[in-house]
Amino acid sequence: MYLGDYIVINCQTGPFEFLCESVSTGTPFTARIDEDKRDLFREDSFLKEHPNACRFLRPDGNLLRCTIHHDSPAQCKFYRCVLMKIYNRSGTLIGTVTGTYNLHSENAALREIWDRETKGVPESRLEHETAKILQQKGYLVE
DSSP states (O other), X not given: OGXXXXXXXXXXXXXXXXXXXXXXXXXXXXXXXXXXXXXXXXXXXXXXXXXXXXXXEEEETTEEEETTTTTOOHHHXXXXXXXXXXXXXXXXXEEEEETTOOEEOOOHHHHHHHHXXXXXXXXXXXXXHXXXXXXXXXXXXX
């Protein structure tokens, strides 16, 4: 949530486009709000409550979502936040998926499904498709 210290918005160039800089590398980049997250982005009350949060982070139910996921800088893509929690049918947490789309689990059956089913899925669809696949296999995904 505190990656806001690492991204500077230099100026807004359109309703959903910003010229930014990655503080850690000094690298400029253009951040465009993902089309499917523009409604989330418009609601900015979260930023008033969390002034040190990344300016592009927004709550979505019980989750916090990056609204520039497609254009986010490398430091964000490699940040190990939890994108998905995976539970077995009993409701026991058995795995998590981090921002680098890596599964962290000791459950062999889950790992096998993950390894087999995620091959070939484009990164832009990985979170959605993987959740759907896991739910079809009887897992609970949050």
